[in-house]
Amino acid sequence: MSFIRNAWYVAAWASEVEGSKMLPRTILGEQIILMRDGEGLAAAVSGVCPHRFASLSMGRLENGVVHCAYHGLGFDHTGACVHNPFGAPPKTMRLKAYPVVERYSALWIWMGEADQADPALIPDFAFNDPAHHWVGEGYLLAKANYELEVENILDLSHIQFLHASTLGSSEVSNGRYEWKQEGEQIWSNRDVYGEIMTPQLATAMGVPVGQPVDRWIYVRWDAPANMAIFAGAVPAGQPQDRQRETPTTHFFTPETEGTTHYFYAISFPRAMGPAGEAMAQEQVRFLSIPFESEDLPMLEQQQRNLQGKSLRDSKLGWLPGDAAGARARNLLYARMDAEAAR
């Protein structure tokens, strides 16, 4: 498995799991049921009944208890069997329970050893805090390994080609690029000078349409694949104004070796009022177009071309823009090996 387990993954947008609704989702190849307990606290349990392997997604959630559709066993949010229509609930039949934290508009799940599930390890996505930001949320399922997604975002040189008419411009390759590691965090920063952005992108970034701008696009990666892009633009030649920077979120969570949940978002301050909310919704719709119609076909074709091999076991070419992605993958591989060695 090309996964690390002792890490926080985003299992869902918090808004996907409402009061009395359960959400079935496969993460790292495991069926999981996301739900909320009586107090609205998010929880996650294994999604397969230990009795006869029925998927609990076929059952129902009632008063915080998941009832199996086959023989009626009921399990609470801790995984304990609390209901057996034919006798005492068997203590030996438990669902695995996973640590879950709700933060930054998302439900974070810990797939590894529960005693290491420290919420302080969740990377900072404060700009997704719904108390202070309007968060436009998107989701898609990619038939590609998450490492391909990490490389896609850490090397945004591709926006000039793959996103020529949406997010890119002909000036990207003339810009400046640097990457750096800060602790376990990787940054991949790109400055583009004097580019004319597409009208849609200029409007989104609050710069005049059709005029040259200087754009900065700074990407941050935290293991396993929780990424942020901080991007902004100013009229060409003006100094950077970080106040005009818009953060986007890119959470990648493996569904299986060959498929990945992609949670993406764009955030605007609540201080902007209703205009900010409208902007968040409009901009996330705009982003969905290149993500689904440009990135997705490319990533899925890469995955097919891997022919079942992992990226780690494949002989890749090398361009300077690959450095950040390669470093991130090496950090992942070191942790995979450490987990496998234990």
Added chain:
Amino acid sequence: MSFIRNAWYVAAWASEVEGSKMLPRTILGEQIILMRDGEGLAAAVSGVCPHRFASLSMGRLENGVVHCAYHGLGFDHTGACVHNPFGAPPKTMRLKAYPVVERYSALWIWMGEADQADPALIPDFAFNDPAHHWVGEGYLLAKANYELEVENILDLSHIQFLHASTLGSSEVSNGRYEWKQEGEQIWSNRDVYGEIMTPQLATAMGVPVGQPVDRWIYVRWDAPANMAIFAGAVPAGQPQDRQRETPTTHFFTPETEGTTHYFYAISFPRAMGPAGEAMAQEQVRFLSIPFESEDLPMLEQQQRNLQGKSLRDSKLGWLPGDAAGARARNLLYARMDAEAAR
């Protein structure tokens, strides 16, 4: 392979194989052609031409001879090559012939050593004898291993949950349950007291709609997976009246490791006249609803959750209601091991 070979399997309803028609069907992973010889006796031969692996299902049956569509070789119901357009029929090219017996409205096939194919080993389904009963016949193909089907029928506690609005009621779990072994036969018997059945079920069972009844549901299993359910109901508190018992038939025949032919039927005495015939047709249509829309999705999801493993190699949970199914499977496993050891 999780199959026993020295056993009688139902290959088809007898009515599926008419005079001049051949029926191709895969059983235990083998392509088979079912046909009748000149006197109408049912026969079964391998469905793949030994010459160049053409499926004989693409050819035609003419005067009891199956002609391959590719190069015209003809084989009779014994599997012998009896026609070669280009010379003498080659004696070395034969189809495998399988012992077949027509009994109880079905064609029974023996997949193992022919000299052990004793028709006396066919279990008793006299209530399917078309001379004395109207038999409403149904068929479906399940993408699930036959052992899951055996467990499904031997543990009918699930009718309270999976069939809540069709075959079950809330009182099933309050009933009485016992199982027993009689020789190689397993019985799994359930009595339910004071239940209010769905109107459709009450009508089918000939008891007043909306009034509490006592129902008995007795299940019989014979290896590998030929099962009968004897069920009846009387107004609550009255003694059982076995005259009012209706038998249903559940023949499961593996198509492959992961798919199963399901032949089901319900029988009424010919003595009932035309009303009995109408009842048989109407009731089998009613049964098809829970079988196809409730059991099938559950069984097929279980199969997917096995992820390619056999039930035998999986760690299952245990409820008292599983005893009969577990015993049946153990009998199967012992015979599998014995066959493998030879």
Added chain:
Amino acid sequence: MSFIRNAWYVAAWASEVEGSKMLPRTILGEQIILMRDGEGLAAAVSGVCPHRFASLSMGRLENGVVHCAYHGLGFDHTGACVHNPFGAPPKTMRLKAYPVVERYSALWIWMGEADQADPALIPDFAFNDPAHHWVGEGYLLAKANYELEVENILDLSHIQFLHASTLGSSEVSNGRYEWKQEGEQIWSNRDVYGEIMTPQLATAMGVPVGQPVDRWIYVRWDAPANMAIFAGAVPAGQPQDRQRETPTTHFFTPETEGTTHYFYAISFPRAMGPAGEAMAQEQVRFLSIPFESEDLPMLEQQQRNLQGKSLRDSKLGWLPGDAAGARARNLLYARMDAEAAR
């Protein structure tokens, strides 16, 4: 792999690769881009970018350079990286280039060692030379191994059965058959006497409809699977008139172990003028019917019945008509073994 590599395969009809268009096609399991250089010379390079495994089919061909859609690398028809938007083209990233020859209306590709790619090894299909013949071209993709195709064409006894109402007649099995080997070439020749051909076939062959004819059908095979059929007919009893012979072409090129590109054609002399051109188009349309609706389902079913095994590893039956096919396959196997031994 059941392929020989040091051989000429037909990659495409020449007409499929026009001036500024590139054609992606998988051959022997490898993605390939077919294109033409600045002077219109056909070329073939690997279809997967060595940088991040993007399929170059998603990119674009511009001025003889294939540009990857992902990060903009450009490769010329020799496979050299000639464009890198972010710096000097990396010499270490090359596409594999394959020798290609345009001849007989087709593009021939050499999948093995380039220094052995002698154009003199291309078998003679002069009747497909567009300078002197009208060539009606057809193509289909069969989900069957190419060896099944070779056997299909080398044993045309099947036209009596599989093509009973199109290409065959009841007299085929009464004809004369012989096969011979001439060097590395196999011939499989069939003469049929006094047959009444279907009206469409009689018209195509220029003999009276409804009257008995003598037909000759001579098949030629060159490794790996480049085949020609020379067929003609005269009123029964008259001597063969080779002037009235029409050649058809059958090029089989493995796409994968289980799928095959089938390029077929029928040729008429340019001397016939426009009538010849019309004839070529009409006849190739006629041929497409039995090839697609009669041969294809049979071949694909054979492939499924092989259940992942190769024909070489399967125990086949034997009829005298199989001799030519068996000889051809043995020649292939000997070359496979020789290639594997090196």
